[in-house]
Amino acid sequence: MNYRQIIYTAIILLLFTVIGTSLVALTYDNTRERIAANERATLLRKLNQLVPAGSYDNALVDDFITVVDPAAAGKDKTVTVYRARRGDAAVALVMSAVAPDGYSGNIRLLVGVQADDILSGVRVVAHRETPGLGDAIDEQRSDWVYGFDGKSLGNPPLAKWAVRKDGGNFDQLTGATITPRAIVRAVRRTLLYYRANREALYATAANTE
Amino acid sequence: MSKPSFSSIISDGLWTNNPGVVQLLGLCPLLAVTTNVVNGLGLGLATTLTLLASNATVSTIRRVVRPEVRIPVFVLIIASVVTVIELAMNAWLHDLYKVLGIFIPLIVTNCAIIGRAESFASRNTVDRAVVDALAMGTGFTLVLVTLGGMRELLGQGTLLSQAHMMFGEAGRQLTLTLIDDYRGFLLAILPPGAFIGLGFIIAGMNLVNNRRARRIAVHPAPAEQPSAA
Numbered sequence: 001m002n003y004r005q006i007i008y009t010a011i012i013l014l015l016f017t018v019i020g021t022s023l024v025a026l027t028y029d030n031t032r033e034r035i036a037a038n039e040r041a042t043l044l045r046k047l048n049q050l051v052p053a054g055s056y057d058n059a060l061v062d063d064f065i066t067v068v069d070p071a072a073a074g075k076d077k078t079v080t081v082y083r084a085r086r087g088d089a090a091v092a093l094v095m096s097a098v099a100p101d102g103y104s105g106n107i108r109l110l111v112g113v114q115a116d117d118i119l120s121g122v123r124v125v126a127h128r129e130t131p132g133l134g135d136a137i138d139e140q141r142s143d144w145v146y147g148f149d150g151k152s153l154g155n156p157p158l159a160k161w162a163v164r165k166d167g168g169n170f171d172q173l174t175g176a177t178i179t180p181r182a183i184v185r186a187v188r189r190t191l192l193y194y195r196a197n198r199e200a201l202y203a204t205a206a207n208t209e
Numbered sequence: 210m211s212k213p214s215f216s217s218i219i220s221d222g223l224w225t226n227n228p229g230v231v232q233l234l235g236l237c238p239l240l241a242v243t244t245n246v247v248n249g250l251g252l253g254l255a256t257t258l259t260l261l262a263s264n265a266t267v268s269t270i271r272r273v274v275r276p277e278v279r280i281p282v283f284v285l286i287i288a289s290v291v292t293v294i295e296l297a298m299n300a301w302l303h304d305l306y307k308v309l310g311i312f313i314p315l316i317v318t319n320c321a322i323i324g325r326a327e328s329f330a331s332r333n334t335v336d337r338a339v340v341d342a343l344a345m346g347t348g349f350t351l352v353l354v355t356l357g358g359m360r361e362l363l364g365q366g367t368l369l370s371q372a373h374m375m376f377g378e379a380g381r382q383l384t385l386t387l388i389d390d391y392r393g394f395l396l397a398i399l400p401p402g403a404f405i406g407l408g409f410i411i412a413g414m415n416l417v418n419n420r421r422a423r424r425i426a427v428h429p430a431p432a433e434q435p436s437a438a
Contacts, residue, residue: 005275008275009275009277009278012273012274012275012278012282013278013281013282016274016282016285016286017285019289020285020286020288020289021289023289023293024289024292024293024296027292027293027296027297028296031296031297031299031300034300034301035296035299035300035303038299038300038303039303041303042303042307131395131398131399132393132395132398132399133395
């Protein structure tokens with residue numbers, strides 16, 4: 001192969017790199033806003049399951065803070081807190097939580113707490129529990145997760161915040177105890193953090209804007 | 210090199226040389242994604258689209274690119290195409306994108322695609338390369354949909370559940386619940402179900418092929434050409 005051919009080959013390769021990269025860049029640029037909007041819509045849909053859309057009037061997706069809970073699980077022990085307000089009045093908080101001790105990897109949750117300290121509900125955002133057994137925590141698979149609705153740290157009492165097998169008040173799932181146990185623990189931990197920091201969680205200025 | 214006929218290209222892709230069950234390429238997404246029909250269809254269409262774009266491009270540039278750098282160029286083309294498809298799906302089919310997740314970028318590593326680029330598109334005209342991509346893509350999609358259908362039916366007694374992820378809200382009505390109050394057969398949904406199901410599909414194909422070969426041996430049709438079918 002002489003120099004001329006080598007240079008020709010190199011130019012061809014370069015040309016395709018440039019074309020390929022520009023194609024990807026162009027598509028990225030054209031889809032970026034739509035993808036961001038999709039992600040916001042998905043997040044809002046999830047949050048609205050815990051805080052009904054009509055009950056607040058602020059931009060829920062934007063009004064969030066990130067705090068550090070030393071007791072929390074996860075990489076950096078951070079908790080994202082979305083705040084729902086109507087005017088100046090607090091309506092509810094939606095807090096992210098991670099249950100690290102499930103059957104298969106982290107279970108990521110959203111925990112909704114109304115301003116009167118009562119749980120508006122819990123939703124599983126991501127999990128890898130066994131299909132057919134542990135995945136009943138998903139609200140599309142069974143009603144189990146609705147068992148948290150209306151509960152609070154006083155109801156049942158703190159000592160009863162466990163699955164029945166451990167002497168608590170929460171049902172386990174048929175064939176799966178580890179998964180519900182992990183979630184009950186994570187929700188309990190989130191509520192304890194909430195109780196200790198309630199005022200600050202509402203008062204701290206939002207991260208964005 | 211003689212030009213393959215369009216009909217042989219099509220029968221190759223759909224049956225004789227099917228990428229999913231004969232060449233056994235792209236098994237990772239094939240086995241992992243096919244828990245229901247819609248997932249299978251989604252990945253199948255994305256793969257077909259990738260094949261189409263990569264085959265057409267590779268065939269167009271086959272005389273420009275020197276053989277020394279053809280593989281890197283193919284990889285570049287395939288990677289760009291897949292990234293574009295991934296972004297487009299994320300933008301317009303967001304729910305399905307979230308389900309198929311990691312398997313969309315993994316189309317890059319599906320050997321069926323670079324295999325077709327290298328063994329077919331780089332040696333044939335654009336029209337043949339496009340037909341080949343359609344045939345191979347359809348063949349792959351058929352396997353994904355069949356396996357997805359088997360697993361969904363056995364596993365949860367439905368077909369086309371979650372169709373709204375692909376076809377919008379109207380798709381909800383497409384879901385067929387074939388067995389009411391079905392308790393579910395977990396094995397079919399779990400990974401072993403994918404292997405077992407694929408095994409049955411391949412066995413079924415061999416059965417048909419053997420029977421056909423026997424029929425030809427017993428009653429050799431005079432019009433039948435002794436081709437290498």
